[in-house]
Amino acid sequence: MEKDLTRGNPLGLILRFAIPMFIGNCFQHLYNMVDTVIVGRFVGDRALAAVGSVGTVFFLVVGVSNGMAIGFTILTSQRFGAGDTEGTRRSVANGIVLSACTALVMSLLSLSLMRPLLTAMHTPPEIYGDAYAYISVICGGLVCTLFYNLMASFLRAVGNSRIPLYFLIFSSCLNVVLDLTFILCFHQGTRGAALATVLSQGVSALLCILYIYGRVPVLRPEASMYRPDMAFCREQLRSALPMALMYAITASGTVIMQSAVNLFGAVAVAGYTAASKIHMLLTQGYLSLGQAMSAYAGQNFGSGDIGRIRKGAAAASEILLVYTALAFTLSRTLLPVLLPFFFDPGTDLSLFMGWAQTYIRINTAFYLFLGGIFVFRSILQGVGRAGTAMAVGLAELTGRILMARASMGAGSYRMAVSADGAAWLCGALTALFLYFLVMRGLEKGDNKKEEAPGTG
Secondary structure, eight states: OOOOTTSSOHHHHHHHHHHHHHHHHHHHHHHHHHHHHHHHHHTOHHHHHHHHHTHHHHHHHHHHHHHHHHHHHHHHHHHHHTTOHHHHHHHHHHHHHHHHHHHHHHHHHHHHHHHHHHHHTTOOHHHHHHHHHHHHHHHHTHHHHHHHHHHHHHHHHTTOOHHHHHHHHHHHHHHHHHHHIIIIISOOHHHHHHHHHHHHHHHHHHHHHHHHHHHOGGGOOOGGGGSOOHHHHHHHHHHHHHHHHHHHHHHHHHHHHHHHHHTTOHHHHHHHHHHHHHHHHHTHHHHHHHHHHHHHHHHHHHTTOHHHHHHHHHHHHHHHHHHHHHHHHHHHHHHHHHGGGGSOTTOOTHHHHHHHHHHHHHHHTTHHHHHHHHHHHHHHHHTTOHHHHHHHHHHHHHHHHHHHHHHHHHTOHHHHHTHHHHHHHHHHHHHHHHHHHHHHHIIIIITOOSOOTTOO
């Protein structure tokens, strides 16, 4: 089921490739959203606030790990696009070894630093214990999350976006069952919700591995290829480290924003948490479009067709405009419908609705900029310019920190939740500028870089 993205109409190809990923990303987001809903309804609003208070830490730890894993697969899409089967397989083997090392280091580092981080984030004392119980399990199980994203990215690198979707749907259903089991039967609270997430993603990873080794020979390395290859290590780390740093920079800004929101107390955190989960569901289309453009740009860069990358960017921009209009409209109707699911029946929702509405209404006004970040940053990553993509993360960080710090000084919740919009505006303008700069250079022949591993 590999798909060659170097031929055919770009708009149709990108849509057909992105739609299964969109469905899959929605299901993947449901891992965390279901945790939040079940915790809120069956454990309480304080537990809901606890899970929400570490949402940005979750994004930081998992985002950095997954940034490394996705970065390792950029070379795979380029080698596949160039028709280099051996190079494709060697990049897979090397990526697996590097990812195993990444998972170990990230788990140990995050667990050792978690308590000081939660304290620095002004985590309210009444939710601190539940927050630590949840995030410590997530950090301990990073290997499951990382390897699912690695294997799914390998499949997407060769144009297969459907199989990761099927496995993810299965494990999402498993996650619901495990959530209810750990929380209702074993009374594990927030720790049980995290265990369900980790185990479910571990199942997804295993299913992807079995499928690759059974059905996708181009991604099946020989045993001898698992010995680390220094040329491949340099090339893959050159893509992965800037991506991981980009995630870390972006996530650091969200941690600062969460710190600003935490100052308004557990009720505000609970309302913000519910709204942010709905927001994340609405924005999965942007993530999916970005993933599609990374694979599309990587394959066409590998085949040397720079003009086709520009055509793909234009097609993605059309999709972006339509999806933004849809997401803006849905945000107004979904919030009052979905918010009650996050709380125990009988809860006075008026306590939380104002906080949630403020977050949604402000941020949806900036959705077009968020989508632009995903599209143009992903193209930069796909053509091997992960370093320039990192500059987008720095721009986001600057906008988010300035607004979050201003909100702390002013004591304004509205300013605190505007930090996302400020970040997206800065990031989108930077991404668009760098895209035109890099594409102009590639068209002039600056894509003649040192010989890629596996080609000589």
